[in-house]
Amino acid sequence: MESVQEQPVTITSKAAEKVAEFMKQEGNSGLYLRVYVSGGGCAGLSYGMGFEEKPDEDDKIIEQNGVRVVLDSYSQRYLRGANIDYIESLMGSGFKINNPNVTKSCSCGHSFSTE
Secondary structure, eight states: OEOOOOEEEOOOHHHHHHHHEEEEEHTTTEEEEEEEEESSSSSEEEEEEEESSSOOTTTTTEEOOOOOEEEOOHHHHHHHHHHHHHEEETTTEEEEEOOOOOSSTTTTTEEEEEO
């Protein structure tokens, strides 16, 4: 398990507040937020998020705005420079990942590809 000085991903204060709120609902404020990329979706890759009690050996840990984000080695290359935000609008609310590595995304907005 390695802690990273450079931030492969950033999390906005709004997203961090929402994560803290969800952790409170889970009854455990010591959880890690896992952000990952997996194969699938119309364009080839898709994002996922979930809570973990402890990181794996090869995970990168990023602490920002009171949230500990963990990234597996596969996901790190696809998420480098990405920003995690939480959006609330009339059309709905949810986490939004702004990723500079995306070269093509699907019209559904949930899958993407990189070069």
